[in-house]
Amino acid sequence: METSQNHRHVLVINIGDELLDGLRENGHLKWLGEQLARRGLPITRSLVVRDRADDIAHEIKRGWGTYDLIVTTGGMGPTSDDHTRESVAKALGVTLQRVTKAEADLHERFSRIGRKVSAADLKQCTVLAGGESLVNDRGTAPGIFYHQGRTALVMLPGPPLELQPMFENEVVPRLRSTGCACQGEAYVQVRTFGVGAVPLEEMVRPHLAPGMVLTFGTHTGIVDARISTGQSGASADELCEVARRVRDALGHDFICTGHSCLATIVVEQLRCMEKTVALAESCTGGLLSDAFTDIPGASKVFAGSAVCYSNDAKMNILGIPECLLAQHGAVSAECAAAMATAAAEKFGSDYAISVTGFAGPSGGTEENPVGTVYLGYASPTGVWSQRIFLQGDRAQVKLKAVNAALDWMRRRINKYGVEDLINGG
């Protein structure tokens, strides 16, 4: 009684020497993994191969007919190491045909920047006979959609800025209209913080209808529960109703449904209240500030950050009293509270967060070993600080401290936002 969606076999082939030689992260896999899973097409298997025509042809031949969907990335450009088009055509025994529309687009694009179109450039404007050319708004290489027998083939250019809009605008509608992808979303994701995967499972299970499928993802303190229809035959509305019940059961551990990051949520909270936040960072060293400024439009609510690594900077920039640092140390609840208060004052913001701790590998004391972090929080209602302990190397401690700080702020605004509005005038 499984729905047909559960039977799709999906192969992703990322093409590029740089991915195998440690020169570039294969970011496509994570991005496509999420996009495909959301459309009911979780990746069955993924491959990375070199820019070699024979290798590419070999994998396409091997996968053809055994997968419902094959997605390739890379090797679609005009240079001599771009082989994907020719290799795939050879493997499938079809010819490449010129696409007049794509050629015209290329001529127009190049004429705008005063560049001449070469024969190598035109090589990009071809499509497998019987396939469709996919418009590339952001670059020169169009993609290809080709559906024959059981298998749909999607060929995408390598640059993420070209691949991502092409996938969303050109590929998803075609996958839906051919019945390969599901309509709507394949699962609802409930994003949480502060509750482990095991207690979260105990909390979610009772709300599931028989046959619904539950999977988990954990990343730097965040735990996602993905609930999908599975064999339950549940509708999208019924999935949403489950998500709502889980949300209510979770209380303040619930971040959101969907994929928003903690910084997005906090920026949204502040925007709704028309309030601003400033930061005073020591051990996170600018990473918390970076998380805020990654959000387009953050400038509306983000006043700024004082990254004060040294005691001198804490005194000169934030005005932390020397006697406080001498008595309690820079890694202390007292210093965290003073830093948060000072950040709100200096930047003239309504809220402030501070982070001070030992990210390692050196530093730390017997009382406060590496991994000890103090968070400070200043709001119109008052000032608080708390001690947390984080495991991992320097980079992980920084990242976990950022998420812990964002989550603390999110929670406090949830609980005390109304008081803050009253107290803040």
Added chain:
Amino acid sequence: METSQNHRHVLVINIGDELLDGLRENGHLKWLGEQLARRGLPITRSLVVRDRADDIAHEIKRGWGTYDLIVTTGGMGPTSDDHTRESVAKALGVTLQRVTKAEADLHERFSRIGRKVSAADLKQCTVLAGGESLVNDRGTAPGIFYHQGRTALVMLPGPPLELQPMFENEVVPRLRSTGCACQGEAYVQVRTFGVGAVPLEEMVRPHLAPGMVLTFGTHTGIVDARISTGQSGASADELCEVARRVRDALGHDFICTGHSCLATIVVEQLRCMEKTVALAESCTGGLLSDAFTDIPGASKVFAGSAVCYSNDAKMNILGIPECLLAQHGAVSAECAAAMATAAAEKFGSDYAISVTGFAGPSGGTEENPVGTVYLGYASPTGVWSQRIFLQGDRAQVKLKAVNAALDWMRRRINKYGVEDLINGG
């Protein structure tokens, strides 16, 4: 006349549902790719499969005897979705044997933290008959090294903090002693900034001996040239001599040989001069500060950063005059210079860098469209600013601006460090 090193076939199998469902970046591929390439074992092909016993066994069977080296990551832990050990044993038709030493280590580790050892935990302390157990200093799951016929098999745990030291300390020596990996380094890498791959190739080619192999990697403004022995039969010393000649030809476009990042180089320059740096960031929003504080020991030279997103923050924190902002705007050469000067003053540092620009997606003017960034630089010798234009989305503009700022500082210290020392007293 190719050396045998050029013939190695290497397969990497990353195991884990989370890698295919878009929940986690497959960071192992980049890390292992670089580590293996450096040892003369560039990855031929890479696979990501789900935590399913049959899938894992299938891939091992298929690869056995056709690859010289197979590396697996993940699925080595104690939980019910960890199948790698059993699947591989089944695929190869060998038994799993208890490793008394590993069991003793596990008992000791757990007794220290007051935890009881379960049967599931002990499952980790087994090895393929005829193989070797690899010590895991950072976690509970030992790795496995198994060499039979043509193929060496390396099985590593999933967490990077456990995998990486195990690979360096336990695996590389075994790959060398079995003749699979080369002694020393397989290539020299010349890291550059400010020169494209095409002109770099023209510059490097004349220095190569016949048969030497040249490959390129580009990432966010950095271009790496990797020079390897290939069929030339050149020794490590001869490769280094080529790298030295390339370095001399490159002048200030040369960053380093090897893999150091720009922030590491700048921190090292400052440490040698016993000087400090401060930052004033607008559009990079803390990312430049984060790059400095990612380097262990950066606190010796890094005073801090003022992330001043709003005009108010630029005035209140840095003391930028309101009339300067009104006359020239926050995204201007004048503002960049004033920000750098102010950062050096406020933080009491010898040097300062500032960044102000439009990272997008909104903002920008006709004169200064999105992607326009002004860098400011203050040293004991004087203050400079420059305008650069960067393409890409918000995240890419931030990243490129960070590298451009670091590279500018690196260059100026290279050229004028001596003057700075004299002027700085």
